[in-house]
Amino acid sequence: MANRKKLFFYSNEQVSYVEAKGYRLKITSFVVVLTVASLFVLGFVNNSYGDILGLGFKTTNELTTENTILKQQIKEMNEQMNNYYSSINSLAHSDNQLRSIVNLPKIDLETRQLGTGGAAIESFAGFISKDADELIGVSKQLLHKLNKEVEFQRTSYEQIYQQYEHNKVVFSSMPAIKPMVGTYSYHGFGLRNDPLIGSLKKHEGVDIHGDVGTPIYATGDGEIEFTGPTGSGYGVALMINHGYGYKSWYAHLSKCIARSGQKVKRGTLIAYSGNTGRSTGPHLHYEVIRNGEKQNPVEYFVDDVDYEKIRAQLVDNRK
Ligand SMILES: [Zn+2]
Incomplete structure (x- = not known):
């Protein structure tokens, strides 16, 4: 057991040193009061300035609320x-x-x-x-x-x-319109009785009957690949290359308007119909060729053609 030190003070009354008793209790009371007061002060400071001082009690509450909201x-x-x-x-x-x-x-x-x-x-x-x-x-x-x-x-x-x-x-x-105003013979694609030979012969286009000099229009956008006399039964003819494997062929013409190499739009006047080559009467022989294979042009016609409308569109496009 450590020797507890005693505290003495000088008493003028008794003219001697007197032992001070009960001072421990006083100190303890003082410490308790001081601690409680400090806690109150701390509480106040924390509540008012806790965020600034980083003391935390208020911050924790706020963070909990914030977390819930988040x-x-x-x-x-x-x-x-x-x-x-x-x-x-x-x-x-x-x-x-x-x-x-x-x-x-x-x-x-x-x-x-x-x-x-x-x-x-x-x-x-x-x-x-x-x-x-x-x-x-x-x-x-x-x-x-x-x-x-x-x-x-x-x-x-x-x-x-x-x-x-x-x-x-x-x-x-795509060659998608009718090339000329006239009478279309729709039954003519494939094998048919050739009027000139009098026997079955392949006919791989559509014949459109009309007076010599009837205007013929490009049936799709493209570039003129050939114009002029063929030296064969087709007479004077014209070929348009439409690209994407498509070509169109116009035969028995009286006159070509478009020149070879010329770019044409659908509806551009390219030629006039005629009766040249091996022909029994004025008509246009029209073919649609896809990847070298002759197609039935009738299957490519999109409804009836309003030439005036198409020409008006062409004029619009040039503006
Ligand atoms: Zn024909």
């Missing part, structure tokens, strides 16, 4: 993103409709989902609560899918647009 907000944003995802997904249907309009293959849902699949998402497990980690995981996954989906759709629209532009050129190049 989680709720992330939940709501996830719902919203889910809605966006559904909306974009519903574009898949109209996307396929557009694709089929321009002759592009449709994209089935499986392929689409493969292209917009999920990704490995970083986990914060161990640092934050499990439900918060899950919420953030869902957010990131949704954002990733949204990004992919938008990119997928953008690519598809780009393809559709390019195909549409391509189709416009192809369609305007």
